[in-house]
Amino acid sequence: MRSRRMVGSRLVLVGALWPLGALLISTAEAGAQPAGADAQARLAAGIEAAVDRLVPEIIEERHRIHRNPELGNREVETAKLVADHLRALGFDEVHTEISHTGVVGVLRGGKPGPIVAVRADMDALPVTERTDLPFKSTVRTTYLGQEVGVMHACGHDIHTSVQLGVAAVLASLRDELPGTVKFIFQPAEEGPPPGEEGGAELMVADGVLVDPAPEAIFGLHSTPELYVGSVGYTPGPALAAVDHFYIEILGTQSHGAWPHNSVDPVVMAAQAIGALQTIRSRNMPPLEPGVVSIGIVRGGERFNIIPERVYLEGTVRTYDPEVRDLVERRMAEILEGVTGAGGGSYELIYDRVTPANFNDVALSERMAPTMERVVGAESVIRTDPSMGGEDFAFFSNEIPGFFYWLGTTKPGTESGGLHTPTYRGDDESITTPSVTAPTTGVGTASVRRLPLHAGEADGSSQVRALDDTDS
Numbered sequence: 017m018r019s020r021r022m023v024g025s026r027l028v029l030v031g032a033l034w035p036l037g038a039l040l041i042s043t044a045e046a047g048a049q050p051a052g053a054d055a056q057a058r059l060a061a062g063i064e065a066a067v068d069r070l071v072p073e074i075i076e077e078r079h080r081i082h083r084n085p086e087l088g089n090r091e092v093e094t095a096k097l098v099a100d101h102l103r104a105l106g107f108d109e110v111h112t113e114i115s116h117t118g119v120v121g122v123l124r125g126g127k128p129g130p131i132v133a134v135r136a137d138m139d140a141l142p143v144t145e146r147t148d149l150p151f152k153s154t155v156r157t158t159y160l161g162q163e164v165g166v167m168h169a170c171g172h173d174i175h176t177s178v179q180l181g182v183a184a185v186l187a188s189l190r191d192e193l194p195g196t197v198k199f200i201f202q203p204a205e206e207g208p209p210p211g212e213e214g215g216a217e218l219m220v221a222d223g224v225l226v227d228p229a230p231e232a233i234f235g236l237h238s239t240p241e242l243y244v245g246s247v248g249y250t251p252g253p254a255l256a257a258v259d260h261f262y263i264e265i266l267g268t269q270s271h272g273a274w275p276h277n278s279v280d281p282v283v284m285a286a287q288a289i290g291a292l293q294t295i296r297s298r299n300m301p302p303l304e305p306g307v308v309s310i311g312i313v314r315g316g317e318r319f320n321i322i323p324e325r326v327y328l329e330g331t332v333r334t335y336d337p338e339v340r341d342l343v344e345r346r347m348a349e350i351l352e353g354v355t356g357a358g359g360g361s362y363e364l365i366y367d368r369v370t371p372a373n374f375n376d377v378a379l380s381e382r383m384a385p386t387m388e389r390v391v392g393a394e395s396v397i398r399t400d401p402s403m404g405g406e407d408f409a410f411f412s413n414e415i416p417g418f419f420y421w422l423g424t425t426k427p428g429t430e431s432g433g434l435h436t437p438t439y440r441g442d443d444e445s446i447t448t449p450s451v452t453a454p455t456t457g458v459g460t461a462s463v464r465r466l467p468l469h470a471g472e473a474d475g476s477s478q479v480r481a482l483d484d485t486d487s
């Protein structure tokens with residue numbers, strides 16, 4: 017176990033550290049000093065030692081955060097833990113209550129260099145945890161009038177603790193650090209409570225990208241689709257724009273036996289649901305990414321009453337802003353046509369939640385060799401663009417950004433998907449043991465993988481063979 021632990025600890029926290037380290041190292045390399053390589057080696061050795069020393073504390077903090085999850089804009093205790101941590105590290109600046117409960121810390125290195133930012137989100141979800149983790153959450157709260165469990169079902173506890181680890185490691189090396197790092201701990205990534213503002217959009221509006229203004233920003237997201245030790249990234253378009261729509265189909269109520277006295281919103285809603293899918297199939301270019309999904313259909317009180325209204329709610333995912341406009345326009349036209357033909361009417365609220373996230377291509381290319389060096393080329397996976405969204409896009413729409421997937425499923429264990437009660441992010445994703453490859457389960461259904469580009473889909477390239485590990 018000892019040797020395994022050493023292999024692991026060499027790469028601890030690399031999940032978030034490598035892009036940052038790479039940028040700093042690249043800067044040192046690109047600098048005028050001929051001692052660039054020495055500086056790089058010194059920094060790498062320092063990172064290694066600091067990581068070994070700091071991991072137990074970071075894991076401890078992860079357990080505390082996981083055990084005490086807080087919903088968006090209510091991350092009071094989490095924010096306090098973060099701010100206390102940064103202050104204890106001697107950060108140059110620690111700002112709290114940014115955009116509600118956000119924390120921003122600034123660490124200035126002892127050497128000249130660029131200003132870069134890292135971002136972690138801190139909020140949990142109204143989900144009742146059903147994992148076997150010894151530090152599982154039993155917290156309950158009231159959300160939208162209902163009593164619910166609260167859980168870090170999207171892995172934001174991992175994101176926050178990785179970033180606390182990065183802060184600790186870099187603070188311990190600050191004399192060697194070329195440049196300044198801005199640490200952004202964000203509330204409400206999952207969206208603020210109704211009637212409130214929040215998340216990355218508000219942080220940008222509140223000026224977290226100025227004074228000091230970072231030149232680039234990095235972030236990560238957990239995924240149970242990849243093993244611990246693997247990372248995934250997509251240069252260019254990576255995460256879709258997220259829209260949220262609300263529809264009321266309005267008719268006239270009647271007895272179910274006399275439909276001719278009604279204007280039936282159930283029939284109009286059924287036609288609308290089908291017709292809305294023609295936006296995808298008939299209005300969008302076939303190779304253009306786009307999804308229209310209805311997640312809620314609600315109407316009626318009794319089997320023999322035609323109701324007055326039917327409520328629909330759903331989401332649209334796109335990449336191209338023109339396609340986004342097209343979907344919104346066609347949605348209104350279809351609802352107008354269907355309800356007009358049926359003799360009823362409609363109301364549509366179309367809310368644009370998050371823009372698409374584009375990973376800066378030059379920055380992605382610059383990071384790739386470092387990722388490969390650190391976790392092994394086979395464990396760096398070029399993932400397809402996702403129709404999922406992330407409000408990191410508000411940052412990366414302002415400055416070059418790089419956002420990647422961190423594998424969180426330990427081989428031999430099972431995890432539910434993100435946002436499910438059985439999502440089980442393993443501690444080792446924080447310590448990223450990398451080349452300690454699994455001996456079983458590779459390519460089986462026990463661990464799913466993100467969709468890959470053609471030619472990478474055989475499942476064998478994800479994990480390096482165990483034989484290679486210690487040689």
Ligand SMILES: [Zn+2]
Nearest residue numbers: 170206434435
């Ligand atoms: Zn989420």
Ligand SMILES: [Zn+2]
Nearest residue numbers: 170172205237
């Ligand atoms: Zn998330």
